[in-house]
Amino acid sequence: MxxxxxxxxxxxxxxxxxxxCYYLPEELLEKLKASIATEESPLGQEILTTIVENAELAKAKDVPxxxxxxxxxxxxxxxxxxxxxxxxxxxxxxxxxxxxxxxxxxxxxxxxxxxxxxxxxxxxxxxxxxxxxxxxxxxxxxxxxxGCGSENMGALKMLKPADGVEGVIKFVVDTVRSAGPNPCPPVTVGVGIGGNMEKAALLAKYSLTRKVGEHNPNPQYAELEKELLKRVNMTGVGPSGLGGSTTAVAVNIEYAPTHIGGLPIAVNLNCHAARRAEMVL
Structure with a gap:
């Protein structure tokens, strides 16, 4: 003991x-920097550049x-x-x-x-x-x-098992599209699948503690994360919701066993400042 x-x-x-609140996770900052080169919209590139400059200033000056x-x-x-x-x-x-x-x-x-x-x-x-x-x-x-700008854009739905993978994809993409500029994209999309109503919401929140670029260890869910990221970035919402190809930097899925008659799903969005810090004692 x-x-x-x-x-x-x-x-x-x-x-x-x-x-x-001061220091953006390093892997996220690198992902945002890389997105500048791949962003198709000139305005989107400008917004991403400003987001990166803001994060670097916050780190240098120890300010939020x-x-x-x-x-x-x-x-x-x-x-x-x-x-x-x-x-x-x-x-x-x-x-x-x-x-x-x-x-x-x-x-x-x-x-x-x-x-x-x-x-x-x-x-x-x-x-x-x-x-x-x-x-x-x-x-x-x-x-x-x-922050509440992104938190207010979360959503939960009790899908039917027959809705399957396509039902999950539709719900996630529709949630991000409906959110538009409100969650300050590019977002990190947390998805919780299974359990019951409150478990799905908690899984979605917990998934956002995972590093950007780190996939679910289950290969099927890892592939679904990649497919969802592609579909979300095809919505055209773009940086700050002003159009472009970088609507999200990652989609993270966590899942749990559920009832034979259910398929709960929750989506929780992080803004471009996907803040996270951890320590082990």
Whole structure:
């Protein structure tokens, strides 16, 4: 049994909040740079160039890539041999977010009551926390801030099994096309297939923690990711929704077993600032 003080979790989360908002994942930045040369639209090339310049300036100056530093989504893979000491784990995570957002001069976007009061909590807490128990004695923390421009464009549908692969393709492409410029393309498309309603949505969100260019290990789903990326980029939405051939940089699929009568599917979109930072303790 390994003991981890929750104060270590607080410090890690605080750092990850700032890192994720300041520094675009390197593989994504390289993909955006490469897209400039392949983009068919001159305006699209100009927009991609500006996006890359913005990301590089944010990194150089330690400032947010985007003013919408989002709700803070935290995925934690917790080794079953770990014992947390010194306080409550969730309180420690939220303390890290408060410290990171206030100390890092990141915009606070969380409101306490979603319908009537909508008062800002002042420190971007509470986080949206997803925990998974895994073998071992380590803790992997992934922080993925999510702005609302892209989050609002997510969609979920309970397809019929007979809809099959073509039904999945149609739903994903239609979702991206309908989103248009709102999620600040080029997007990363997260797709969750299977489970039930809430599981499909969680799978779609979790898929966005995967590196751009890293495919699902199942070869059939990997091929579907490639086909979906091709179809999405044929929509012509383009960078910033102003036309072009670079509507998305990646499509990531996660799947789970489901009921014999169901085929749930969810789509979650990340904007061009697909923010993510992780640490293993």
């Amino acid at each position: 390994r003991e981890i003080k929750v104060q270590e979790i607080t410090a890690a989360v605080s750092k990850l909040c700032k890192d994720s 890539i985007c003013q919408d530093t989002g709700l803070t989504v935290v995925f934690m893979e917790i080794g079953q041999e770990v014992h947390f000491v010194g306080g409550d784990l969730y309180e420690a995570v939220n303390a890290g977010i408060a410290d990171g957002y206030v100390g890092g001069y990141l915009r606070k976007s969380s409101v306490d009551d979603p319908l009537f009061v909508r008062k800002n909590t002042g420190d971007n807490t509470p986080a949206i926390i997803h925990t998974t128990i895994v073998p071992g004695e380590q803790v992997k923390i992934t922080v993925s801030p999510k």
